[in-house]
Amino acid sequence: MIAQSAYKFSNDLRLLQNMKEVEEPFEKGQIGSSAMAYKRNPMRSERISALARFCLSLPINTSVTASTQWFERTLDDSANKRIVIAQSFLALDGILNLYINIAENLVVYDKVISKHIEAELPFMATEVILMECVKAGGDRQALHERIRMHSMESAKRVKADGLDNDLISRIKSDGAFAAFSDKIDACMKPENFIGRAAVQVDEFIADIVNPLLNKNKNLKVDLKDITV
Structure with missing residues (x-):
């Protein structure tokens, strides 16, 4: 194990x-x-x-x-x-x-991580955008198809042409999303897509890691030399 x-x-x-x-x-x-x-x-x-x-x-x-x-x-x-x-x-x-x-x-390297997140975030946000647009009265099937088409075009732009992900600007300029377009930017926060990850880490450290460290705080660990 x-x-x-x-x-x-x-x-x-x-x-x-x-x-x-x-x-x-x-x-x-x-x-x-x-x-x-x-x-x-x-x-x-x-x-x-x-x-x-x-x-x-x-x-x-x-x-x-x-x-x-x-x-x-x-x-x-x-x-x-x-x-x-x-x-x-x-x-x-x-x-x-x-x-x-x-x-x-x-x-x-947190800046590289942020860069990678920003590149993928538009795809991740589409589900939230779709749900919010449906709440605003939009047709789910029709909006799903519009997002699918825009996503395919943006993915092609990224993979085939090596360009930035322009999915959000495509959705904003599409009249089908007009009722929600001014609120799309508010959906583009990375912290909205991590679920309970941060809380779970805190709980794991508090409930599992710290008790183990305290229990063995007097234990001497003689690390051997790490040669490359």
Whole structure:
């Protein structure tokens, strides 16, 4: 389970670093790539992924060992255990050391995140715009079709031509949305589209994380050197 969680974390971080939204720590003078000098490869996250994948492969070994035993335990069981159990703990130790190092030194590029949100927000907002227009007396099916057409054209503009997303300006200039056009900008707030995410994070920290930290506040953690 630790390996599963760590793999998910490291894989997501690698994707976010590729999007230039988040970055793992990068030491002064660190080589990001032996071939391409400009790169800053997420080496720590890649190592977590590698070690976690190794850990995830070990349960099949233990299952095969257990299922092939004769009437009583034989030496192929004990010899196998000596390898698998030790390797599991050593690999997880490495994973957790890397995990802590990344978490303590994570870099977040909020302006890049905002840029990506702004690029996708018009598509996300269409459902709200549609519902509000229907409340104002509009025909849902007709408005849905208008939004669908405008969305396809805007998506084509973004993907085929590499231009900005102009979906909101298209909707505003469409007479079918005239009754609500002056209120569309009020719908374009990112915080309106995150549900209970912020509250859930606060609750998780208060109810789960902080009690664990307080319970183990006297625990000394001797982190090994994280070399790249």
